[in-house]
Amino acid sequence: MKREQFNLKQAALAFADKLIELYFIDRRLDRLPAYMNEKISWIGTGENELCQNLMEAKQALKAEFKEYSGSFIIRQRQVYAVPFDDACIVYGMLEAEPEDKMFAIEKLRFSIVLDKELKLLHLHFSYPDMDQKAAHYYVESRDRSNLQDLKQTLALRSRQLELLNNSLPGSAHQCRKDAHFTLITMSDSFLSMFGYTREEIANRFHNHFIEMVYPNDRSMMLSMIHKQLKKGSDIELEYRVLCKSGKPIWVLDKGRLLTERDGSENFFSLLIEITQRKQAQEALRLSLERYQVIMDQATDIIFEWDIARDTLFFSPNWYKKFGYAAISKQISQRIPVSENIHPDDMHAFMRIMKDTAAGVPYSETEFRIRDRQGKYHWCRIRATAQFDADGKAIKAVGVILDIDDEKRQHLVLLDMAQKDALTGLYNKAAIDSLVAARMQNCEASGKQALLILDVDHFKSVNDTYGHLAGDSLLASVAAVIKSQIRSSDLAGRIGGDEFLIYMASINDEENVLRKAEKLLSALEELTPLPNALPITCSIGAAVFSYGEGDYHTFFQCADQALYIRKKSGRKGVTFYQAVKECSSDHLMSAVNEESNIDQVEIMEEQLAQYAFRKLYAAKDIHLTIERLLGIIGHAYDVSRVYIFESNDGHSCFNTFEWCAKGIKPMNSSISVSLAETAQRFDEQGLFYCAEVKPMSKHYHSYLAGQDCCSLLQCAILDEGEFAGYVGFDECREHRVWESKQIAAFKLTADVLSAFLMKLRLKQALKIK
The missing domain is CATH 3.30.70.270 (Reverse transcriptase/Diguanylate cyclase domain)
Structure with missing residues (x-):
């Protein structure tokens, strides 16, 4: 190979490395056009990734960056170069993993044509065909048809699921877990059940489901929800709801509390009208309850426990599932010594038996049951008690559900939640x-x-x-x-x-x-x-x-x-x-x-919540504020935390201060003009300066004794009037606080301000 071609090859490989770094790692897509020929052509992996000149390439880069601006981690790369007299071809493959896990890993093949000035003349990306088998050059039609069949099956299952959802008895709704149970969604059957339109619910009840509940039942409903949520995320209770006709109807509410991605908590509930069941005679009510429970619990293993006779009946699914006959007589004596239930879970099973026998209307727990081969399966048991005319529990009916896969996935997620992502x-x-x-x-x-x-x-x-x-x-x-x-x-x-x-x-x-x-x-x-x-x-x-x-x-x-x-x-x-x-x-x-006791608590709570709890319970607010400044300083690793207050309505004085090791305290005699200081703060009550030195001329009288590189101050307001500020200084280096950190500082400062105003008011009243 000639020396010139060798140099061209090395330069082309270096160019490719630079291109990969800018495009995938640094995500400096705005700098890529500088490396492109005016007549560049570009073929990407998507339908829209086709460019015929530099202007189209720039537009494509902007659109791509708007869709995903994050970086990639290069897992594999292979790059080769073939030089010619006036051009060079670079080709290879790479595997790029987006840092945002919402996007999939890209396994790409690429080819690049560079002109003699080492600028991009042509760029082509492609994906390997995942349906093409190894050691084959073509994709067989039956492989394509299998994929199409899978898509059609999925569409059919979606339609079946929608049909099943529409066929469910009762009505469904979703509401927030707040003081009003604010409605988020309502099914058409929900509106039909109570006779309202969506507009009427919004205007009459302000979309507050608690206002639709019969007033006499609201307290009971809230109490039952609170009690059942202590045991888990599922609720099941009965109460009355006001209809448009003015009459209340009884409903059975079966719901579950779920946490959304943003951290908010919402109830998903199915309401079934049970007015007639409530009005029926006792014998009919027991029969209807049993039928309703069986229908609600659906499949898996159905059981009936006769508490008085101490017998237990299971549906045939028990034998199909576990391969042996279940204990059916003298169960209160035989089950506690049985090997069919995992030893670690026996207490949970016995607790649900005791609760049901004691008259708890509904109980639920999870435990492991051994099959014929000795393997344990995670199951969930749901038991509903039935009562005689005197209110004594006489029977229990329910269902045993196989939750083995669900439980094992939960244990994996629990392990992930307990582990530090960096170290494991x-x-x-x-x-x-x-x-x-x-x-x-x-x-x-x-x-x-x-x-x-x-x-x-x-x-x-x-x-x-x-x-x-x-x-x-x-x-x-x-x-x-x-x-x-x-x-x-x-x-x-x-x-x-x-x-x-x-x-x-x-x-x-x-x-x-x-x-x-x-x-x-x-x-x-x-x-x-x-x-x-x-x-x-x-x-x-x-x-x-x-x-x-x-x-x-x-x-x-x-x-x-x-x-x-x-x-x-x-x-x-x-x-x-x-x-x-x-x-x-x-x-x-x-x-x-x-x-370390305080640090443990502070790790478990947001800093503002922690400060509020400590100040609310404090006997000596002054002493507590002094200590909190130190805890805040350690928690956010700042050099100095302090409070300036005004006691005369004209000047602010330094009344509290904490400094990190090696940080010189401010001059205690510093005072600043209240009116001039108030002008520094924006509408949110913040004064933030990432680099103090350029601003020293503007605020020389204030910054002269501060000796800091960066600062953040939050205003103290007394009935809307500026009365001082809480400050955070960084004296070791310039520091840029993120918006989340600033918000945390501001909220914490507001908590300190509220209790500080309370302290000063008490002191003023004592003086008077």
Whole structure:
């Protein structure tokens, strides 16, 4: 190959890499036209991706970016180049995974023609035909027809589902879980049942379903919903609803509470009119209830329990499902010792039997039943009690549903919700709950240990090598922890670079020390990047006997041990010996340098809600505000949190202030003009400055004593009038707060302001 062609080939390959980086990784589609020839032609994978010149290519790029602006992760790439005298062809394949999981992975083949100036002259993308079998060149027609048959079957099933939905008895509606049960959707049968039009419901009841409920039944309805939601997401209750005629009718409401993607909660309910059933004689009512339950519960295994005779009848589906005859006599004695129900679930089954016998109208639980081969299947049992004329439960009828697939999927989702996405270890909320529960095991032997591990100087890793390297390092640390602990141990990520390990049933402290040193030795083999210095870690450990203390005490002891380790030079293990010292009011903490009890609570609640709860219960609001400023500062990692107030209507003075370590407090004698300060704030009561220095000339009198790089301030209003502000300063570097963070600051500041105004009003009344 000639030297010129070799150089052209290398330049073309570099061009292709740059093109992939701009198009897929950086998503700088606006810069791509600079690399295109005016006469470029472009054939993409979609029907609209056909361009014949640069102008059409620009329009296509804008439309594509509007549809998806996120980045891609390149999983595979193969690029080749063939140079010619005045052009070069680049071709290959790549696999690009969108960061937004809503979009599918793209497996692309491409070819590029570059002119002699290395500009795009022609671009062609294509997808492999997924119906084409390996080692074949063509797609057989029967493969296409199978796909078409599948689509037709799916359309048929959709029509059948729609027909079934329209054939269901009663009426359906959807409403929000709010004080009014605001209606979202109503079926035509819902309107027919009560005789209203949609407009009449909107005008007369303001779309509030609670206003349609008979007034005398509203309190009972709310109470029953609250009680049943404690047991699960399903509700079933009876009440009366006002019809257009003015008469109420009885309805049976069978609903389920579901959480939408945006976090809102809505009820999906089926209403069945039961007025005649309510008015029927007792014998007829029992018969109708049994029939209604069977119809509602539909398929699977139907059962009837005669409480007085202690007999149990199952439909034939039991034998078909499990392969053996069920226990049918003396069930209250034989079922508790039966191997047919999983030992861990026996208490749930017995509870539903006791509840039903005691007169609970409706009960539901989940448990595992063994089949003939010894395999356990997850099932859901729903039991409805029947009563005699004296109100005593005499029978129970219901259904057993196979929920094995549903339950296993739920367990997978639960595992995902408990795990930290980066490391795969338990997240903080999950590890806190699991360890606290494990510590209550009264039958455990030996002792238990809690280790808090911190990566030394982790911030410098992010600063030196970037956050991607930092994330990779944390994942590696987690992998080492998983490989070093026992299957019975628990491990979780409780902070940025902080990990917690719980070891149950250990022999002594020496055993824990050996395991911790072995773990540290394995971690010292990790580096942020190849050829970089290896990391070191610090561990604070505490060893407790079972029943010696609660989880918070345990955590504080290990946390203080870590603090001592870090103050002593890091890199090693320190044990907390004096357990009784954990009862002090304020512990030095390596996790956040504050008592970890507050930090645990703050992780479980939104910051504004946390501040409101603490201030609402505070006996000393002044002292509580001082402490809250520190907690807020730690939670959002700012340099300074402070409050300026006006006590004369003319000037603002610094009345509260918290500073991070190494941050110089503001001059306490600083005062600013109330009127001039109010002008800085926008209509939302915010003054935000990502870079203070350019603004110093405009606000020199105020910023002179502040020594900060970035600031965010939220106005304090007293009956709509500006009365001061809550401020957050960053003195270490320029900082850009996201809109969600600003909203959180503002809401928290509003909570502080409300209680601060209450405090000042009380003080003023005492003075008078």
